[in-house]
Amino acid sequence: MSAVTGSDTVSPIADILADEHPSVSAVEHCLDRIAKRDHVVGAWAYLDRDLAIEQARARDGEQRRSPLHGIPVGIKDIIETGDQPTGYGSSLWAGWQPAQDAEVVRRLRRDGAVILGKTTTTEFATYRPTATRNPHGLDRTPGGSSSGSAAAVADGQVPLALGTQTAGSVLRPGSFCGVFTLKPTYGRWPFDGVLPVALTFDTVGVFARHPAWLGAVDESLSTDGAATPRTTVLPALRNLRVGILRPPWADRATPAAAALLDEFAENLQGVVADVRDVPVPDELDALDRAHTLIMAVEASASLTDRIARPHVERVSEQLHRFLNEGRTAAPSEVQRAREVLRDVRTFVGQVFADVDVLVTLAAPGEAPPIESGTGDPVFNKLASIAGCPAVGLPAGRGFGGLPLGIQIIAPHHADQGLVRIATCLTDRVGLAHRFEVHDEGGRP
Incomplete structure (x- = not known):
């Protein structure tokens, strides 16, 4: 599967930074794409074009603060913003204006990011779907609960967007929409100012057009500027020991997804030091x-x-x-x-004594029809329960032509190493950097 680029995709960071007014150009590009496409995709809960341009002009008038300086970012509408309303995906809270930013938003602004707008979420980040549609097939769900963030990034409307995951609300929609995702180590990114659903699992995550951007967001959000975040070092790719998860819920995968996982494991042979199956006990x-x-x-x-x-x-x-x-x-x-x-956490801890990372599916298959709901998160729950970082990689297409994703899970605080591995594998194992979306909303 080769990388696909097109005139409608968000400009790469290198192109943006080469412009005389890079942030304004990037924001205008995003806003034009939204104007062209979002009437069919429906990824945004709130946009203020003038506010976005104002932020971009301010960033262009400053020295660069970080790799995220001037880059537009979408924010899931359960994450509070002091200059834009937060509705939690519910008419009960429509138009509610928080007094201040959530801490993750404050850190993005500190590092120069432009908060483009608020992306749609299911009702209180639970089950009732939004009107958002999957850009790869408008009759399909983008996944949930971070529906708008996944769809907006997939459609080229913004290069980065924050979401949240309690069960599978970052990795699953990322898989359905064919974009890269990171669910960081539990507690690594602050949760202050984000709607709590189940704090035992709740984690802010990110969607991106390229895996390297995941690392830039982690660098921004994992530190308050004073303390260095904890780090677990992973081996270089050639020395990596990879475990392929074989769980009792594997029968919930579609034949195409199961075949993709087997193909991915086979492609790792000769690229990494060791690839072995890791059976999950039936009781789990x-x-x-x-x-x-x-x-x-x-x-x-x-x-x-x-x-x-x-x-x-x-x-x-x-x-x-x-x-x-x-x-x-x-x-x-x-x-x-x-x-x-x-028991799940004990199992994961024991497994990481023998392997460096775990590989499994990011979703059971292609995005289901929109009327069927937002999809099954079962493949994401092990990482959510264990609190481990996980990246999602768009790795192929199903029999229906829609994206399929692979998930790689690492030990706590190996986030940066995990992103590095994801970036290497994107090039070494033939993963697509982008999945083209036709303006008509049809499948590629």
């Missing part, structure tokens, strides 16, 4: 249900105050059922679920 199949229950329990506490009782009819029935499941869960059931989470 319980992680899917355990994660869902703990998420429901914690969401029932964290979201209750966000739902105004006089307007309860404006909250979806699906969200009501989910929160009620959490409120009424038996204590013994919750304890058993937490035991499963502990």
Whole structure:
């Protein structure tokens, strides 16, 4: 699969920086693309063209602060912004204006990024889909809950966008939309000013047009400017020991996705030091249900105050059922679920004594039809429970022509090494840098 470029994709950073007014040019390019395409994609919850241009002009008048200086970034609409409203994907909060930025937004601004606008999210980052559509097939979901961030980056409307992941809300939509993603080590990026759903798992993540940009975002968000972030060193690619996860939920993958994983593993032979299968114990199949229950329990506490009782009819029935499941869960059931989470973390810790990274699918297959929901996050839950960093790579296409993704998981705080490996593999194993999107919204 060769890299595809086109006149409608966001300019590479090198081209942007060569311009006389690089940030204004980049922002205008994004805004023009949005004007041309977003009436069919629907990736944005809020945009202020004048504010975006104003930020860009200010950045062009300053010395460069970081690799992100002047680069437009989309922000998922559960992440608070002091100059743009935050609606949490719910009509209950439409137009609400936070008093200040979330800490991740503050750090992006500190490093010179331009906050282009707010991208759509499912209702309170849970289940009810947005109107956003997958740029590779407008009848398909972009995934959730970070729907707008994935779709906007995939469609060339912005080069970078922040999302969040509680189950699979970064890696899965990244796979469906054919873009690169990073879910960092749990707690590595600050969560202050972000809507909590289930803080046992909640993590800010990022979508990008190239894996190297993932590292630039991690460099920005993992430090407050005073302390150096923790680092776990990974071997060079040629010395890397790779484990291919063989989980009991593998039967939920489509034949095309399963074949892609096998092909990816085969292509690693001779590129890395060792490739071996890593079977997941059958009893850890319980992680899917355990994660869902703990998420429901914690969401029932964290979201209750966000739902105004006089307007309860404006909250979806699906969200009501989910929160009620959490409120009424038996204590013994919750304890058993937490035991499963502990077992998952123990298993992952033991595996990393024998391999350096784990490889699995980023989603079970191609993006499902939009009416079917936002897709199954089961392949993402192991990394979400363990708190490990994971990158998603667009690695191929399914039988229907839509993107398929691979996920690489590393030990805690190996984020930079993981991005380096992802960047190397993008070139060495034939991964596509971009997936072309036709303006008509058809599949490539």
